[in-house]
Amino acid sequence: MDLEQKCIDAGLKMTGQRKTILKVLDESEDHPSVEDVYERAKEQDSSISMATVYRTLNLLDELELVVRHDFNENFSRYELNMAHHHHLIDVESGDVIEFQNEEIEKMKAEIARKLGYELVECRLELYGKKIKA
Amino acid sequence: MDLEQKCIDAGLKMTGQRKTILKVLDESEDHPSVEDVYERAKEQDSSISMATVYRTLNLLDELELVVRHDFNENFSRYELNMAHHHHLIDVESGDVIEFQNEEIEKMKAEIARKLGYELVECRLELYGKKIKA
DNA sequence: GTAGCTGCAAACTCTTTGCAACTCT
């Protein structure tokens, strides 16, 4: 099921601006900031406003179609909520690498359970320096 | 308290305000926001200003005497940089529980290494719901 | 037709900063 359909199912109107923003997110291979999304959306629809980008990203976040990140910056970054994964941030270049690890997933749930909690969500971010070959 | 000594060693002047803020941090068992630190510091020195609290926390962060957190809120929380640990945040009450896990520590470093990185830092936060007994 | 959406600008929140006065060393 595609993104637009999920929005419609959630009761959202499929306006041109929303289509544009969804397209931008879908085409982004990185983790764009709100500003980034705004810039990219403007290329396709120059009348789009920052307020709409904020409102739309907040809606998508509530619907959990998008994941909001905060990589120790003073603004948010977004990405589509696809396969569950974590991030390694290159402290020198700012590059973001995605990874998954089954063992860690199990361990997280296990730790939460031992503390008397059911794991709802989690953030794991590694910050590293590239090893020179 | 060798916190003060560490600050002096770093070349900071030990002003009354800084002593107060260090004391507040040392006595806090939670993860106070800047506002919290300010309120608690004001109880001991009513003339202290928000600007000084911000400036001091930023300095302590640079000296790595303090760790800045951002638990998906739109403001920062701080705690003294003591033993390395992670946090489980109760999504219903906002309570923060600290934990450590050797196995996860090893795995983190291992994952980073496999991706060609030397682990410099890391954030692991679990968000959970209390399991009713 | 109307509930919901949009752009604009103003407002808000958290944080930083310029400046003149003050204080630790």
Next chain:
DNA sequence: AGAGTTGCAAAGAGTTTGCAGCTAC
């Protein structure tokens, strides 16, 4: 004495919101 620190108020950055007009359904 002098460099560093402070409080104040103003400025900044990121984000939210009230409103009047517009649009998808």
